[in-house]
Amino acid sequence: MSLSQWQWETATAGAVAGFATVAAMYPLDIVRTRFQVNDGRVTNFPAYKNTAHAIFTITRLEGLKGLYAGFLPAVLGSTVSWGLYFFFYGRAKQRYSKNREEKLSSGHHLASAAEAGALVSLCTNPIWLIKTRLQLQNPLHQSRRYSGIYDALRTILREEGWTALYKGLGPGLLMVSHGAIQFTAYEELRRIMVDYKEKKQKSEGASNLLNSFDYALLGGSSKIAAILITYPFQVIRTRAQQRPSKEGIPRYMNSWHVVKETARFEGIRGFYKGITPNLLKNVPASSITFIVYENVLKLLRPKRRND
Incomplete structure (x- = not known):
């Protein structure tokens, strides 16, 4: 099997996994985002008591479509992100292993x-x-609502300039540690599980020893550690990306302003707003992602060991 073929198989598996993840868990993403921006001061949203109450309230006030606001860019973003992530990740692993000539370390x-x-x-x-x-648009929103992705892009460029498209990039880059923690944990736990099963069954083809339940367990476990460590970066990014008021005044000037204001008015708890729906969404979502990813890879290269 050629290197380029292996990379594109990896990218395809990642893209399919990303789409499946978003489709299954999206309403919890809406709830998480709205909890994250609720700083206890002036807000455009009703007071949600908990995750279940938030889902009920959004459905009652905005209909089922309220639970899927921003779904198209979410599907696009997740599919592209996962596809690119697995592609870049696989390419980097190939480079570090010198085309599989060396075994990769945790580093x-x-x-x-x-x-x-x-x-x-x-x-x-x-x-x-x-x-x-x-996702943050709702009946209480005072600014003219975006009608869709294109209208949002055009309005942002006209009213705020192209640099507004990169608001929250700083904490977004810091969230790289999330993927690094998750994938490192996944790879190491996977290796331990494969070694254990290989020794137990005394058989060859260790890459085929794991089943969907194993992938779900590995994906969920690695995700929990990553979320607990990096969640504050998500809150900072979401708050920094809020739309300015109709007067053009942003709620926060930049990411550092978010940090200072959140710490001042809410303390450490403010950096973990919405973590419950985030865990409910991402832990099973990560399990789904890795189940789909690993099984799509098996379909794409069923004879890999003989290539």
Whole structure:
């Protein structure tokens, strides 16, 4: 199998996995985003008591479509992000392993994940900003609502300039550590599990020893560690990406302003707003992602060991 073929198989598996993840868990993403921007002061949203109450309230006031606001850019962003992530990640691993001639260390997995995350963040920040803006639209919004992705892009460029598309890029780049932690944990836990099963079954083809339940367990476990460590960066990015008021005044001037104001008025708890729906969304979502990813790879290269 050629290197380029292996890379594109990896990218395809990642893109399919990303789409499946977003489609299954999107309403919780809406709830998380709205909790994240609720700083307890002036807000455009009703007071949500908890995740279930938020889902009920959004459905009652905005209909089911309210739970899927910004779904198109979310699908686009997730599909592109996962596809690029796995592509860059796989390419980096190939480079560090010198085309599979050397076994990768934990440091190499960490460097590969960090490199992939930074490149993806630079490529996709405008998509995530538009998704966040669309998710935060509701009947109480005072500014003219965006009608869709194109209208949002055109309005942002006209009213705020192209640099607005990169609001929240700083914490977005810091969130590279999220992917690095998750993928390093996943690879190491996967290796331990494969070694254990290989010894137990005393068989060859260790890459085929794991099943979908194993992938779900590995994906969920690695995600929990990454979320707990890096979640504050998500809150900072979301707050920094909010749409300015109709007078053109931004809620926060920049990411550092978000940090100072959040710490001043809310303390450490402010940096973990919305973590419950985030865990409910991302832990099973990560399990789905890796189940789909690993099984799509098996379909794309069923005879890999003989290539």
